[in-house]
Each structure stands twice: as structure tokens, then as C-alpha cells.
Amino acid sequence: MIEIRWHGRGGQGAKTAALLLADAAFAAGLYVQGFPEYGPERMGAPITAYNRLDDTAIRIHSNIYEPDIVVVVDETLIGAVDVTAGLKPGGSLVVNTGRPAEEVRAKFAGTDGVGADVSIYAVDAADISIRNLGRNLPNTPLLSVVARLTGVIGEAQFIGVMQEAYEEKFANKREVIAGNMTALKEAWNGAVLVSGDDTSGQGEEE
């Protein structure tokens, strides 16, 4: 089972990303869960969303305390929320940031549970989003990065599933579909490994 925890702020789309990742993994034939954890419902409040992906039925209905992958949608949460709590040894940490690799490494240096065996990926999801969508909606590029890291779905299938999902989601707002799709495609290989080994499951036997 692959367990993923998303940390974002209300309005940034962490929940939507988790639900879309569930869609993608479902299309790849997996059992999935995608669910949000709501605190006070307001823009900007820290929110958490979760994914479980498995090849057998998933019965557990609790939050995720020992994730394989942590996604930091908003880097201002680092320090305010214990984003890396319980991150599995050998796990992956994806950070939306425009900072150079050295600074990202430094941010997590000495953090409990973020040893040398944790792979840290940096992706400037805000930049990708602004260039492709004209707005800062970091969840779309991050979704692509995370989908690749899970190794459960290939690029072509992922892009196909997302095209379908956006056609439905934005049926009355079709002008945003193209931008979302180019953002996804750009982000698929857009993350930079700043620490640890490449944990992308692409091309490997599961």
C-alpha cells in the first residue's frame, strides 16, 4: 500500500489533487482512497488530504500517520505544521518551492525523521501554474509529480485520465482545460531531486 499525505492551505486545491490522484490510480486498476481532513473551513487555514493506493481492497478508515510520500503544497507551512511527522524511512518529500536545492535541503536538515534515506523533491509548482494557467494553483503540477512518484501509472495513461477528468470538471469552463493539461505535462518530469535517491517507480516492477 502506498500512503500519501498532502499539506496545503484552504483554497490551494490539496483536496482536489488527492481526489484526482485517486481517479488516476483507479484508472490504473488499483483500489484507492482519497479524502480530506477539515479543520475550520476558511481560506488559508492549514488543511490535510490523504491518499491510499493498493492492489487489494482498502478497509482502514483512519488518517495517515506514516506516509510513504509527503507533499508540501505551501512551503510556509514548514515549521508551522509538522509536515514530515511519521514519514517512512526511504520515503519521499515533495515541496512546492522556487528556492535553490541547497536552501531546500537546509530547510529540512536535522528535522526528525528526515534522514539521508528520504528523497526530497523540489518543484516550482507556483511558477508552472502561473505560466500555464495565469494563476497560482499549485495543486495541478504537484499532482503530476506525485502521480509519477507513486509508480502506479505511466505518463500517457495519466495524461489521458486527467484530460477526461478535466473535461468533466470544467465542462462549463472549458478555457482552463488546456492550461491545466500543459501544466501537468510540464510537471511530470519537472521535479528536481535535491536530496536522496530517485524513488520514482516509473519503469520498475511493482
Place this chain on the structure above:
Amino acid sequence: MSNRGRMSGNEAVALAIRQIDPDVIAAFPITPSTEIPQFVSRFKADGLITTEFITVESEHSAMSACIGAEASGVRAMTATSSAGMALMYEVLYVAASDRLPIVLAAVNRALTGPININAEHSDSMGARDSGWIQIYSENAQEAYDNMLMAHRIGEHPDVMLPVMICQDGFITSHAIENILTEDDAPVRAFVGTYEPEHHLLDPETSVAIGPYGVSPYVFELKRAQAYAMECARDVIIDVAKDFEKTFGRSYGFFEEYRMDDAEFAVLLMGSAAGTGKVAVDRLRGRGVKAGLVKLRTFRPFPADALAAALSGRSGRGGRDGRGGTLKSLAIMDRSEGFSGFGGPLGAEVRAALYGRADGLKTINIIYGLGGRDVRVEDFEDLYTELDAMQGMEARDIPYVRSLGQREG
């Protein structure tokens, strides 16, 4: 042939409603059930249902509109949560005593206060004596399946009672999970049409629904209502059997998970049962004889079947030929009863067991209030405690304790 899909619990309930295509839906939005009438209004706008969708100004009015509609001889449904259900309490009793088989999709949420939007069973527990059939769901699949069975149960001539299908707010209502759904035609064939014996708009007979009840009659009417609830037991099982024959998924009053030779068990309702099953599997892997009972039907309460299953005697809903191996049982309530000795499920399960399961040690656990998460590890600790209870005199075991609550 079932269709493999993925959707949230609210989407699953909305799909069931679209397939049932009830005559009337009257609803008022409240988190976390809001999405259900939202989906329904979209179905209506898209021409997928023929339902009359009545937007009302409160849940009291929603249920009142359902009562009026159902009394006129058609199917009425609604959805609600928490304070919304509390505002319905008065009219829930009217629906049940008027013998109107309305179906309510309940998405369980804590009652205020402090105000909280997350899962708790306190809302539907407040309606437990209102005369509604109550069926609880572990996941989106069960919420969907239970919705498909609801009308068959409530509308049966031996029953004629309203039915509440419950699922846990957010935990299942807003979680995307895999699900098997059925095609529209077989669902419609299974659910069938509603042909009440009496209704207000029938020109052949004149009936009064909801008049003043004078003392010489009220007692008899209440007894008839209670008898209908007793009759619902057989109907629930019969409908479940037909559901299994039609769609392949099996249901009863409760599900026994790895109970055959279990020495330690928990009994609970709703989404946490899935988490508990994961704990049972882990413990079984370590040689601990753990089991779990998930109660599906809370009203009518399957007292006989539960007592038989938990004491190891054969019984309906239980399995024949078991040895009565169970030594200790934790009964878990996702609501605080403020009785000073635990929650409603704890009290009722113990009452059902009294004199029928000698030597079985029990403890009532209050958990998950205000959406407090319950983890696999919480269950594992609980089974350790159940083991330790073996070394204690029954009178020294506390009636109740809470699980997952911060100390200090």
C-alpha cells in the same frame, strides 16, 4: 453485472436516489450531507430524474413536506445531518406514527456544542426512540446498497415505517473509494414500485392521516407501531437475501468478522469497523484470537441474534455450531449518552446479553467524538485491554472509558 467505480459516500447515496427516482425530495442543506441534495438538483436540471425537488427553509419543513407527500401515496426522501436532524426530531415521530415509509439519508455528524462538523453518531442516536428503522454503513458501498434496500424494507405491508440509512460524515461521505454499482434497470426492478394500501388522494377510500389520538386508541396504535418494528426484523433479512441473490453482496443484522473462534471482540457501527478489521488481521497474525462484530441494524435492535452470536449459541444472524469462545467484549459508542455510565449502544448490547452470556466480560468504549480519529493501533491497545480484563472480577471492570481522548 456490477460496474466497478470509485466515488464518495455522498455520491453513492445520490446515485442510489437517481436510480430509485423517488416522486418527491424535500431537503435543506447542512454539512456534511449537503452534497446529496446538490447532486439531486443537478440530476433534476439534467432531466435524469422525474422527482419533484422541494427546496424548503428548514429541516423541520423538509420532513413535514416528506410527510405530506408520502401521505398522498408517493415516495418521499430527504437527507440531513447533525443539527438538521435535531430540528427534524419532532416530525420524525410524526412520520413513524403515521406509518409513512419515508427514506432519509443520514450523514452522521456531531451535535453542537461546541459546534463541530465531523463524524459522530449523536444525531441519529437522538432519534433512536422516534420509531425509525436505522441502518448503519461502513463505507460508500454499504451506503449505496443500504439505500437500495431501504424502500423494500420500509414499504413492506408488515412494516410501513420510515427508514434512516446512516453513514459517517466526511470519513465516508467525502472519501473517494472503490465501489461496485448496479445498472439502472435491475435497481429499479429490485426496488419496485410503491403501492400503499391507503393514501390521502385515493378517491375510493377516505382516510385521515395524523388526526388527534384519543386515549382509548393511542395505546393500541403505539403497540401496532412497535409490532411493525418487530416485524421489520424478518423483512430486513428477507430483503437482504433477495439483494444477495440479485446483486451478490451479503448483509444481515450484523457482520461477524473472524468471530468463529474469537476470544476477544469489539462491537461497533460505521466506518471505524474497517479500521478495526485491519487490527483484527494484525492480531490474528500474532496468534491473538481477535474478532469484530459490526452492527448494521440498530433499529430494530437484533437483541436475540446478537445474544446468540456473542454467547456462541446458534441464532439468526449468528453462525451455527460455534463454541462460545468469546471471553471479553468492548462495545464502542461514537456518541456520549451523558447517562453517567456510557453510550446507548453499550447499554443496549449489555441489556440484550443479560442472563444470556454468563461469564462474558464487557466494557463500553466512547470513541471518535467530534471526528477524533481512531487508528489501528487504538484497536490493538483495546484488544490488549480485553485480554487483561480476563484477570479481573467483572465488578472491578469499569462500565465505560473513553478511547483516544487526550489526558490532562
